[in-house]
Amino acid sequence: MKERLQQLQQEALEKIEQANDLKALNDVRVAYLGKKSPITEVLRGMGALSPEERPIMGALVNDVREAIQRALEAKQATLEQEEVEKKLASEAIDVTLPGRPIRRGNHHPLTRVIEEIEDLFIGMGYTIAEGPEVEQDYYNFEALNLPKGHPARDMQDSFYITEEILLRTHTSPVQARTMEKHEGRGPVKIICPGKVYRRDNDDATHSHQFTQIEGLVVDENVRMSDLKGTLREFARKMFGEDRDIRFRPSFFPFTEPSVEVDVSCANCGGHGCNVCKGTGWIEILGAGMVHPNVLEMAGFDSKKYTGFAFGMGPERIAMLKYGIDDIRHFYQNDIRFLQQFNRV
Amino acid sequence: MFVSYKWLQQYVDLTGITAKELADRITKAGIEVESVEVRNKGIQGVVIGHVLEREQHPNADKLSKCLVDIGEGEPVQIICGAPNVAKGQKVAVAKVGAVLPGNFKIKRAKLRGEESNGMICSLQELGVESKLVPKEYADGIFVFPSDAPVGADALELLYLDDEVLELGLTPNRADCLSMIGVAYEVAAILGRSVKLPAIELHENNESVHDYISVRVDAPEDNPLYAGRIVKNVKIGPSPLWMQARLMAAGIRPHNNVVDITNYILLEYGQPLHAFDYDRLGSKEIVVRRAKAGETIETLDDVERTLTEDHLVITNGKEPVALAGVMGGANSEVCDETVNVFIEAAYFNGATIRQAVKDHGLRSESSTRFEKGIDPARTKEALDRAAALMAEYASGEVVGGVVEVNTLTKKEVVVTITLDRINRVLGTTITKEEVGGILTNLQFTFTEDNGTFTIAVPSRRRDIAIEEDIIEEVARLYGYDHLPATLPIGEAKPGKLTPYQAKRRHVRRYLEDAGLFQAITYSLTNEAKATMFALETAQPIRLALPMSEERSVLRQSLVPHLLEAASYNRARQVENVALYEIGSVYLANGENELPNEKERLAGVLTGVWHVHLWQGEKKAVDFYVVKGILDGLFALLGLENRIEYKQAKREHLHPGRTAEILLDHKTIGFVGQLHPNVQKQFDLKETYVFELDLEALLKAEVADIRYTAIPRFPSITRDIALVVDEHIVAGELQKAIIAAGGELLKDVSIFDVYKGDRLPDGKKSLAFSLRYYDPERTLTDEEVTNVHEQVIKAVEQQFGATLRG
């Protein structure tokens, strides 16, 4: 009987090994562990054994059944795995075919530059002030220390609508309006981005409509060195940490002292190249200490308060940053131009 | 302002400083030197020659055969083509071996059989611009004064070995519109002193008052008028050095008297005018406003009609000069002039500017009056001019000056403390440093315990307040020495306003939805200004447009977006999706600012989505655009407050246009372009929208509040309704929602059918309705009850029937 059992086990294990699909394996299960299997028959024949032999033989039968069961399970797992792999193999695709495109537009490059500058100054505690593009002569000129008859405000250079109303020529009137709203109390810390207009013929370097960003800080004890520090911070964040700035004396009616601000050329690192015309420096900003007349007209006591202001042109910055050669690109809205600014 | 480096040395010692270095120093201190022109364009070997003999070339009518002494051994034979060459002249000779501009080498040559050992040069051949060459030498060689030393370097005599600095002057620095003014600036930068010209004036025993009297009827326009008489002048060329300096400064020499007035203008910045005394027509000068319609023929032979805005110099009867701008032809100095009346005046800048503008006449004189001259130097300049006329035109200066002077002399004194300078600049400059800078500027000052009291010289009209002094100190101290600090006051966080923040979200949403941001012009033409406008107003027109195309402010963003689409299409970019956020301008009353309203608009045309190998291709249609807008309204939390209404609008397809309402108020539109407009802009099927961005962004929206995630199952029922064709889905949906009450959570449309299987004039709309109660599981009966109410409602309101 023992031999018989060992022979059955041997037989069953061989058949399990040979089974090559789940159905064949199940046939083996039924044949050797089912109700009609020879092992079951052996069990039935146990009654003929002596009480001493019965437990021994019982244990043997169980060992055999367990061995077969284990082999079945192992084979089943193997076969199932093979089945899955076959299915997956049949599902293979060509991963090099193009994906379903996501349609995506993007910021205009000027907005890209303006938002970057806005965020940079917001980080330094500024808020963003906006104002009308059609302005009163008073805010565009007079409040900025450009009284009537001043040579810098020729009719020929500005788009007037009436004698008192014009398209603003800079975003400075927003500064004047903001200061006025503060009713002589500081601090004022603003950035003014927006569209401005000048009576220019459109060509590669001129545009009758363009954008500007100006900044203004008015408080007690604002120093010109603060202007230098602030703009150096700006230049480094905008153009690279190793940039430097320099001030060159200049003249604007609304600031005194007035300076033009150069940033060391990012293209050549300041050694001189064709971008910076060999000087190592690129003019980026106009700036200065707010003229006492401007402070006083806006209701600030110029003995108590000082301030600085600066202004720059996003077009120029975008042209430098991205190597754009013609200002008209910004206003033609050629998709082939716009979509070049579609990534971080 | 052109500054001759060589000339400038007369007033300030420039030893050890090249023109280039000087230019850098001047720029750093505040006046931008725009260029440094080296006047010698590569010339070598040009000397003064003496024409000993001149005879006709035997074989050529237009050539002369000259024997010229060039100061080296035997005289040489030179063939010359200039019509004005003559025996006895001193001329510029390019010797054999010489080089002229453009690397033109002079060689020994034979011209029509005659040997030529060099070339007699015109000024143009030496690189002088034609417009600066004295008229009499314009078509020939330049003749030097007879005392020019033979063999001397011609370039040196002509100041062609010079360098010229071009100063880009800002309007505040009119003081540097003169050589003496520049000398003061350079002296301040270098810490050197200024040498003013010595004036040796010899007057005769006569009195100027016997010759002329002056009356000023317009003292506001002309606070100072002074004059002198110089008798018995001999008109001729001015000295070579003067001509050379004038040419270096960009002024063409004429004759000694005129050149002297121009020379003084450059030296002192004081415009002068020389009248032919005998042609004045009277013995009096009256300065007054012109009468309307009065005329004057100016020096340029143009008859000009005047108005009461213009100031004229008259002889008591008629104008003899347009004050400060140009003299009259009737009293012009000419070759026959014997007696000269020199005018030195101070005219009001605004008056002169008006005349310049009205007559389109800008001169060296008017520029200086417009920017403001130093009246303290007016009479000194007059004296120097008279002295020079005596010296170089053999004139005789009549004793005394005629003068009308209503100037109120006020000395500018500025008081400032060292502390204030350092507080404004953020520096630690010492009072010794400040004192040194003021000394170099040649400002007289006293200093007491850190307080400076400064008397500002009248030449520096730009300095009147403390800040002006701070600027002088800062620029001469050097901005490179300024520390870099950050503002100290209280630090508040900066942030966007809610409006600005939402506007950024809108931009990003539209871009992520597939649209590119456009920026177009605000100025357009009259026809396009009101096209597509949500609200229209009287067009706002520029007073002085540059072109009709850019003459009126826009009232809608759509026309320029269509132009952009058209621009792209013309360049084979057929698929265009653009949006713009920008202002439109709606007029209020005259002399009132218009309403500027921020709008959001878009244009979409061509293929929207293409993924061909998986069989997907979708052209832009109404629902593509509507879907984008729906997403936008959802982004802003407004989706349940928005309505689309079938509408007819000009320029849009009458059957494919919707007005968009927010809280029952129209805030925009979306639609297909009318075929006529499509054609006008050269486009294919195109969709546009425009929205009142302010209405969208300013609408009050509740903050996000969490609601419980559904815990109980929901039940979905579908219905297909057959209705008359004209009934719109939105209305049906609204009725369903109203009838469904609390339990109905979602209604979506999943099928629209029109066709053979339905009677004519009917369509079927299929809706999927989802019922849900957050508190419990709904029973079938409950849902059926509500669902039947819904069906009853649409039956009653729309005559809808359930589709079999």
Ligand SMILES: [Zn+2]
């Ligand atoms: Zn560079």
